[in-house]
Amino acid sequence: DQQVKQNSPSLSVQEGRISILNCDYTNSMFDYFLWYKKYPAEGPTFLISISSIKDKNEDGRFTVFLNKSAKHLSLHIVPSQPGDSAVYFCAAREYTGGFKTIFGAGTRLFVKA
Amino acid sequence: KAGVTQTPRYLIKTRGQQVTLSCSPISGHRSVSWYQQTPGQGLQFLFEYFSETQRNKGNFPGRFSGRQFSNSRSEMNVSTLELGDSALYLCASSLAGQGSFNGYTFGSGTRLTVV
Numbered sequence: 684d685q686q687v688k689q690n691s692p693s694l695s696v697q698e699g700r701i702s703i704l705n706c707d708y709t710n711s712m713f714d715y716f717l718w719y720k721k722y723p724a725e726g727p728t729f730l731i732s733i734s735s736i737k738d739k740n741e742d743g744r745f746t747v748f749l750n751k752s753a754k755h756l757s758l759h760i761v762p763s764q765p766g767d768s769a770v771y772f773c774a775a776r777e778y779t780g781g782f783k784t785i786f787g788a789g790t791r792l793f794v795k796a
Numbered sequence: 797k798a799g800v801t802q803t804p805r806y807l808i809k810t811r812g813q814q815v816t817l818s819c820s821p822i823s824g825h826r827s828v829s830w831y832q833q834t835p836g837q838g839l840q841f842l843f844e845y846f847s848e849t850q851r852n853k854g855n856f857p858g859r860f861s862g863r864q865f866s867n868s869r870s871e872m873n874v875s876t877l878e879l880g881d882s883a884l885y886l887c888a889s890s891l892a893g894q895g896s897f898n899g900y901t902f903g904s905g906t907r908l909t910v911v
Contacts, residue, residue, distance in 0.1 A: 689838075717899045726800070726886050726902030727839070772838060774899075781844050781851020782827065782890075784900065788838035 686710045687775050689787035698796050702760040706773030706787055709754060713775035716749060717784070718758045721770045730771075731758070763794045798823065800903035802887050808909045814875040817906045821868050821889030828870040829900060830862060833884040842885075845870055877910045884908075 688707045696702045704718075714735050719727035733740040733747045733756075740747050746759045756775075760767055773787040801820040809815050821828050830842040841854035845864035862872040868889075874881055884907050888900035 692836075719899070719902075724904070726888075726904050729899035729901070732899055774839075779852060781846060782829075783841055783844060783852045783854070784829065785841060786831070786839035788836060 685787075687773055687785045687787040689773050689790050691790050692788070693791040693793065695793040695795065696763045698765055698794055699762045702758075702763045702767065702792055702794065704758040704760075704771050704773070704790050704792065706756040706758075707754060708756065708775050710775070710777060710785075711751075711754070712777050714778065715776040716747070716756050717774045717776070718745075718747060719772040719774060719786075720767075721772060721789070727772055760792075763792075765794050765796050768792055768794045800887055800889050800901050802885075802903035802906050804906060805904065806907045806909075808911060809877050811877055811879060811910055813877050814873060815877060815908060816871055816873045817885055817887075817908075819870045819872075819887030819889075819903060821870070821887075822901055825889035825891055825901070826868050827890045828864055828868060829888045829890075830870070830872050831886045831888065832856075833886060833905070834882075839886065842872065874908075879910050882908060882910045 717732040718730040721727040731745050748757045770789045770791050772789045776784045803818045827846045829844040831839040833839050844852040848864045859875045864870045884905045886905045888902045890900045
């Protein structure tokens with residue numbers, strides 16, 4: 684039962700253009716949504732988060748949009764840079780007596796120079 | 797400020813053996829979570845510890861267990877290893893309980909290979 688889904692295993696974008704990574708979820712009890720970036724042989728690095736009571740959060744080149752009615756989350760990277768090439772994980776947190784963060788399967792982003 | 801430290805970085809074990817992995821969280825972080833990463837499966841939640849208590853558990857068999865010590869360091873143990881347990885095991889710590897949540901800080905992981 685995948686509560687957090689990233690349906691695109693990979694995405695290729697030209698340098699300077701916008702990268703849009705998508706994520707869908709099923710559990711309406713999630714209170715925070717997060718994006719992580721992961722390079723090979725390293726642990727995931729926190730990128731940006733958004734509370735379930737907001738619909739947009741921006742941090743530099745990264746913006747996360749939340750559409751609660753559609754249970755959809757997206758990460759926009761503008762402009763995309765070759766150093767952004769990595770695997771991006773969407774994650775959502777719920778509290779069930781303790782915190783549990785559930786991750787999607789990841790989307791590999793390739794930014795071509 | 798030291799990050800999350802996981803030891804060892806790499807481990808090769810034989811089927812049927814058991815293994816213990818260690819995680820030292822960021823100083824002051826009391827919540828420690830463990831994840832298993834396999835190709836195509838993303839990060840699968842194993843368990844979360846807070847103040848030496850397991851507060852949440854994922855859908856893994858009882859061969860997977862863990863504990864947390866009074867200094868917040870955590871260990872996870874896998875008994876009777878199977879080939880399918882080969883994965884990257886990640887530990888993450890956070891300041892649990894805060895109103896705003898800026899996610900976890902992950903260690904670099906322990907790469908376990910079962911042969």
